[in-house]
Amino acid sequence: MVSLSRGSASAFQKKNQTDRDVKDRNRRQKNGPAATGAARAGDRVRPAAKAAAKPDAKGGPKHPGAAARSPAKPRSVAADTVRTRPQKVAEQPSEPQRPVRVHAGEKPAERVPVILETAGTDDYRLIDSGAGEKLEQYGPYRIVRPEAQALWPRSLPAHVWDRADAVFTGDTDEDGMGRWRFPGAALGETWPMRLLDTDFYGRFTAFRHVGVFPEQLAHWSWMKARIEASGRPLKVLNLFGYTGVASLVAAGAGAEVTHVDASKKAIGWARENQALGRGEKLPIRWICEDAMKFILREERRGSRYDIILADPPKFGRGPNGEVWQLFEGLPLMLDICREILSPKDAALVLTAYSIRASFYSIHELVRETMRGRGGLVESGELVIREGGLDGSVPGRALSTSLFSRWTS
Ligand SMILES: C[S@@+](CC[C@H](N)C(=O)[O-])C[C@H]1O[C@@H](n2cnc3c(N)ncnc32)[C@H](O)[C@@H]1O
Secondary structure, three states: OEEOOOOOOOOOOOOOOOHHHHHHHHHHHOOOOOOOOOOOOOOEOOOHHHHHHOOOOOOOOOOHHHHHOOOOOOOEOHHHHOOOOOOOOOOEOOOOOOOOOOOOOOOOEEEEEEEEEEOOOOOEEEEEEEOOEEEEEEOOEEEEEEOOOOOOOOOOOHHHHHOOOEEEEEOOOOOOOEEEEOOOOOOEOEEEEEEOOEEEEEEOOOOOOOOOOHHHHHHHHHHHHHHHHHOOOOEEEEEOOOOOHHHHHHHHOOOEEEEEEOOHHHHHHHHHHHHHOOOOOOOEEEEEOOHHHHHHHHHHHOOOEOEEEEOOOOEEEOOOOEEEEHHHHHHHHHHHHHHHEOOOOOEEEEEEOOOEEOHHHHHHHHHHHOOOOOOEEEEEEEEEEEOOOOOOOOOOEEEEEEEEEEEO
């Protein structure tokens, strides 16, 4: 049993939520917080082309990286470091749901454990880790953040760590407040980055996240190769899509993408990422909606997808306060995904983080869910390998999340 923190594990207390629960639940989402009433269920966000032509009320991009493409002024992150207490939102059931079906037939073949490793690239690498922190390179910046999994000592000397451009400090309690500190010059909120031929903004968000989860590169490069090899425009559904990097990678490789996230803010960031890469014409539907509600509707409509990516948080909220709890919702979510996967040449990629579970939990669930559909289920962990200062010295592996991947 492991509890993997991708930056925000905290004790999850059931039912009877207290303010502390709400804070925990909202923490993942403010990096993309599920909107709390700002968006309506089923809202489609303006297509990016239109959005680019008509900046939103907030004035469009507010980051130094945008300067080359937009005259918008850098915005200090100082204001973001002071948080207001998250608002309580009345709990709402997600939608009239259906029971989870029990499937007959053989289980898919299996391959376990599979460790998918993200090594460094030009714009991202894990330089070092240890003593409860990690030192990473994100584009031009070296960033220090808490990392509960890094139980070992640091490899590199203190003066290397001390030269970081940004340090996230917070209570050792994962649930606690934190802030970004810039030991040298103050930095703007965002900066341009490029991974897998995709441009996007790194971003100092509240609660230690930086707008991208690099361990996902292992899934994204696998997906990109699959799309490119298919010879036709595959349909990709990106559930809990956050800042849209996976959606942009998929669309850039030739897929038609449907991106779903409950957070209007995260979708706004995703559209900024799309504009940064001049990808306005890429076929991406940006949908601000509760993921469960969306797939239930897609099932009723008979929609089909060739690849589904799902990276659900332990707890989340839809735009109308719909409650997502991984341990309660995952069996039905996967069962619906089964129904909306194409009958041939399909793939489902599930990631789970910040949960107390073994990869076997999701592995066996995916195998039961995909009974009778053949194929292979591979499950294990996503890890990032330390690379040293220039990425050339392989070091220790830092585990970030569990995954399970079914391919037909
Ligand atoms: C960790 S992020 C996913 C990261 C993404 N896979 C990536 O690597 O870029 C989790 C996302 O789930 C979204 N979310 C939370 N609850 C949701 C819900 N009920 N329906 C849809 N999205 C939700 C949050 O807004 C957040 O953007």
